[in-house]
Amino acid sequence: EVQLVESGGGLVQPGGSLRLSCAASGFTFSSYWMHWVRQAPGMGLVWVSRISPDGSSTTYADSVKGRFTISRDNAKNTLYLQMNSLRAEDTAVYYCARVPPSTRYMDVWGQGTTVTVSS
């Protein structure tokens, strides 16, 4: 079964750090672009970051650039999001999603992990 499972969310104080993980199974992880998308409470979906299949290319939303780092370990079939200098506005459910080769749509999503930034 194709599956993405996020973990690592939690409550963190403003200015703190957190690392999210997304464990992939049931498909050839190293062939897929991977993305992080977040959703603040009661709000819409917002794209956060993406990484190429080999990890050599990364892109970020302006709102997280310089604070968040996306990475992957293809040997462990795992995607990461290192989040530093967290702000209250980073509070959201964070989803990882895959994009199949030669396509531009997110066909499989994880169940999400909740990040709450509050003192």
Add this chain to the structure above:
Amino acid sequence: DIQMTQSPSSLSASVGDRVTITCRASQSINTYLNWYQQKPGKAPKLLIYTASSLQSGVPSRFSGSGSGTDFTLTISSLQPEDFATYCCQQTYSIPNTFGQGTKLEIK
């Protein structure tokens, strides 16, 4: 960034109704437009990709159309399980942007 505007923001309809949701892009995005369904507390589910292609396993009552800046998602005959929030996404350019969502409620 490309802005995606959906209308309506919410919609009340009955089982069996035909429903259309519209998504407009702030500039041409060719057909790089996807539609997702999201239920409370759940991850988005891909319904339609590249404007009109039905994702595998999605019922044929869902259809999409459009190109350039104007797109529609149509549900031909609403079923009880279709009451959810629907969201469009452009993947023409980075950052990929989403519409604000259309909440489909039972009348």
